[in-house]
Amino acid sequence: MASTEPAVVCSGLVRHYGERRALDGIDLTLGQGQTLVVFGPNGAGKTTLLRVLATLLRPSEGDASLLGSDLRKEGWKVRSKIGFLGHQSLCYGDLTARENLRYHARLHGVEDPTPRIEALLEQTRLSDRGDERVFGYSRGMLQRLAICRAVLHEPELLLLDEPRSNLDPAAIEQVEPLIGAAAGRTRVIASHDPVGGLAEADLVLGLRSGSAILLERSEQVTTDQIGELYR
Amino acid sequence: MSAARPPSTLSAARAVLYKELTLERRAPQTLTAMALFCASAFVIFHFALGRDEVEGALASGVLWVTLTLAALLGIGRSFVADREEGGLDGFLLAPAPRSALLIAKATTLFVFLLIVGVLAALLFSVLLLGPTPSASQWASLALLIVLADLGIALVGTLIAGIAIQTRARDLITSILALPLLIPLLIAVTKASEPLLSVGAGTLTGRWLALLGLYDLIFGLLAYALFDYLVED
Numbered sequence: 001m002a003s004t005e006p007a008v009v010c011s012g013l014v015r016h017y018g019e020r021r022a023l024d025g026i027d028l029t030l031g032q033g034q035t036l037v038v039f040g041p042n043g044a045g046k047t048t049l050l051r052v053l054a055t056l057l058r059p060s061e062g063d064a065s066l067l068g069s070d071l072r073k074e075g076w077k078v079r080s081k082i083g084f085l086g087h088q089s090l091c092y093g094d095l096t097a098r099e100n101l102r103y104h105a106r107l108h109g110v111e112d113p114t115p116r117i118e119a120l121l122e123q124t125r126l127s128d129r130g131d132e133r134v135f136g137y138s139r140g141m142l143q144r145l146a147i148c149r150a151v152l153h154e155p156e157l158l159l160l161d162e163p164r165s166n167l168d169p170a171a172i173e174q175v176e177p178l179i180g181a182a183a184g185r186t187r188v189i190a191s192h193d194p195v196g197g198l199a200e201a202d203l204v205l206g207l208r209s210g211s212a213i214l215l216e217r218s219e220q221v222t223t224d225q226i227g228e229l230y231r
Numbered sequence: 232m233s234a235a236r237p238p239s240t241l242s243a244a245r246a247v248l249y250k251e252l253t254l255e256r257r258a259p260q261t262l263t264a265m266a267l268f269c270a271s272a273f274v275i276f277h278f279a280l281g282r283d284e285v286e287g288a289l290a291s292g293v294l295w296v297t298l299t300l301a302a303l304l305g306i307g308r309s310f311v312a313d314r315e316e317g318g319l320d321g322f323l324l325a326p327a328p329r330s331a332l333l334i335a336k337a338t339t340l341f342v343f344l345l346i347v348g349v350l351a352a353l354l355f356s357v358l359l360l361g362p363t364p365s366a367s368q369w370a371s372l373a374l375l376i377v378l379a380d381l382g383i384a385l386v387g388t389l390i391a392g393i394a395i396q397t398r399a400r401d402l403i404t405s406i407l408a409l410p411l412l413i414p415l416l417i418a419v420t421k422a423s424e425p426l427l428s429v430g431a432g433t434l435t436g437r438w439l440a441l442l443g444l445y446d447l448i449f450g451l452l453a454y455a456l457f458d459y460l461v462e463d
Contacts, residue, residue, distance in 0.1 A: 056320055058463045079326040080237055088317035090324075094257040095250065106246035107325035109238040133257070149321075 005068045007032045007157055007186035008053065012062035015048050015210075022048040024210040025062065030203055032067075032156075035187040037197040037218075039226050040207035046190035047086070049207070050159045053188060054084040067156060080108060083155035085163050085179070089146035093135030097126055097145050100134060101152060108153035120148040124174050139166040144175060151178045158187045164196075194226040240334065243327035247335030252342075254312055261308040262343055265301040269351040272297040273358045284361030290427040291420045294355050298348060299383070299409075299416060305343050306387035307404045309336055310395045319395065319461070329458040333388055337453070341384035348376040360427060368426045371434045375426075378442040379419040382449060386411050389453040392460040411449075418442045 008030040015023040023045045030036045038046045051057045053066060055075040063070065069077040091100040098117060105113030121127045124144040129137075134145060143166045150158065163179055164172050177183060181200055191197035198204065204221045206214030206229045214225060238246070255261060276293050277283070285293055313319040322332055352372060356364070364372065390408045394400035418441040425432025 054324060056323055056463065076237075076326060079324060082324065084320075084324050086317070086320070088320070090317040090321035092250065092254060092312060092316050092318055094254050094312075099250075099253065103246055103250050104321060104325070106238060107243055107322060107327045109236045109242070109326065111236075 005032070006030060007034070007067055008036070008064075008188065010062070010064045013049075013052065013059055013064050014061035015045075015052055015057060016060040017048075021210045023052065023059075026205075026212050028203070028205060028212070028215060030186065030188070032186050033184060034202040035181060035189065035200055036203045036205060037201035038188065038190045038205045038207060039192070039194065039197060039214075039229055041230050043209075044207040044229075045210040046207060047161055048210075050084070050086070050161050050188060050190055054082055054159050055079060056084075078157075080153060081156045083150040083153070083158045083185075085146055085150040085158070085160045087161060089134070089142045090149060091134050091142070091145055094133055096133055097121065097130045097137075097148075100145065101148060104149050105152055110153050113152070116152065117148075120152065120178070123178065124148055124171070140168060140171055143167055144171055147175050147178055151183075156185060158183075158185050158189075160187060161190045162192065163189065164193075194223040198223060198226065237326035237328075238331075240328040240331045243325070243331035244334040244338070246327075247322070247332060248338055251335060251339040255339075255343075261305050262346060264304050264308070265343065265347045266350055268301045268304055269297050269347060270354060272300070273351075273355060277359060285359050286361040287428040288420075288424050290355075290360055291423040293359065294352070294427070295379075295416055295420045295423065297355075298344075298351055298379075299412060301347055301351070302340075302344055302380075302383045302387060303405055303408060305340055305347075306383075306391050306408055307394075307401060309340055309388065309391045314395055314400075323462065329461055330454060332461060333392070333453055333457040336391070337384045337388040340387050341380055344380035344383055345376065348380055349373075352376065362427065362429045364426060368432070372423065372426050374434070374439075375419055375422055375442070378439070378446060379415060382415045382442065382446045383412065385446065385449040385453050386415075389449070389456065389460070392457055396460070415442065415445050418445065 006029045010026045010028045013023055013026040014021060038049060040046050048057065052059055052064060055071060059072065065071060066078045067081055101117045102113060105117065110116065121130045126141065126144055134142065158179055160179060198218055198221060201218040204214060204216055204218050205212055208229060387408060390404055394403040397403050418438045422434055422438035
């Protein structure tokens with residue numbers, strides 16, 4: 001990553017759902033390779049922010065750019081560089097894990113995806129059950145598969161909504177090389193874990209009712225401040 | 232970091248089409264429902280009309296009303312898995328051209344409609360149809376089924392693309408699709424009438440031309456609008 005251009009820039013970012021402002025004028029800049037952790041109670045706007053950055057929702061007002069591309073005008077340009085992990089696995093229950101990953105690989109134009117798919121399934125300990133339809137998977141297995149899907153095309157930027165939910169300690173270790181700081185990717189993570197989230201953050205954003213009430217470098221933030229967001 | 236290049240429209244459409252057909256093969260729902268609906272409708276018509284056999288305009292009306300209502304079932308199901316399992320988001324996150332989804336969904340619906348159309352026509356000829364069509368009349372009827380199904384698949388996919396973004400999606404499908412399908416239904420029932428009559432009826436060119444024009448217009452309209460419909 002030779003470019004010094006910020007990975008994420010939001011300027012006055014607003015998103016409405018009807019009358020309600022789910023995001024209300026968010027300003028932030030995140031450098032490449034850095035991690036932004038977003039905290040806030042349910043309904044604060046964390047998921048909306050991730051979905052706007054993932055190009056799944058259009059900003060109602062304001063601007064956002066990812067990796068140098070304006071989301072409004074050049075959303076198509078950044079999609080191949082984004083890995084999104086939301087609340088749903090985005091995998092089809094009647095397809096096997098391998099079929100799901102092969103499908104997403106084809107949609108992302110990954111050439112010769114089989115070695116990559118096998119490596120990811122091996123990393124997440126899903127190889128043995130990779131030919132089973134995923135409707136029989138536990139929530140933890142689905143989450144591991146969703147992580148495989150999100151990093152399949154080796155994105156530069158990861159947008160992760162509570163990425164470690166439903167994972168046991170062993171699984172958290174397995175996915176660490178894929179979505180952890182060691183992977184070297186720029187990350188925007190929505191989290192409810194003040195201690196864990198703060199530990200991996202370079203920048204902390206605290207949201208309440210769509211507004212940014214905390215935006216600081218992680219060294220300047222305490223877990224008590226994050227706890228305040230939820231009171 | 233990424234070694235991937237955005238896929239072509241055709242490559243992405245093939246991926247979606249393969250996924251659609253695999254899902255239907257694994258858990259057959261749409262085709263089964265459509266075929267069962269046709270069989271039930273013919274039995275109901277048999278008793279409701281109080282006749283053992285129908286022909287001409289009535290036969291054409293019974294056949295195409297049944298196929299159109301069966302098509303609504305297929306249209307209503309076409310994005311169900313994508314909505315319930317997040318597959319639409321999965322597609323929208325990819326750098327694939329949005330028209331690939333239109334091509335794959337319309338092709339899937341077209342294939343389903345063709346299968347149901349052929350089965351329904353055969354069943355109709357056994358259960359209700361009075362005259363026995365000649366080989367050339369069967370061939371003409373097959374051509375009509377292809378043209379009509381193409382139009383229904385295009386309009387259906389366009390409507391399903393609108394409906395998936397709304398909460399009243401089941402209502403929207405019927406409310407929007409039926410009025411848009413009226414020109415197609417008029418053309419295909421008029422064109423089918425002589426083929427299902429006693430005597431050597433043949434296809435009329437102007438109804439065929441109207442069907443072809445309808446397919447072309449809605450094909451272009453769907454291609455132009457679909458991107459805007461599926462995105463936020």
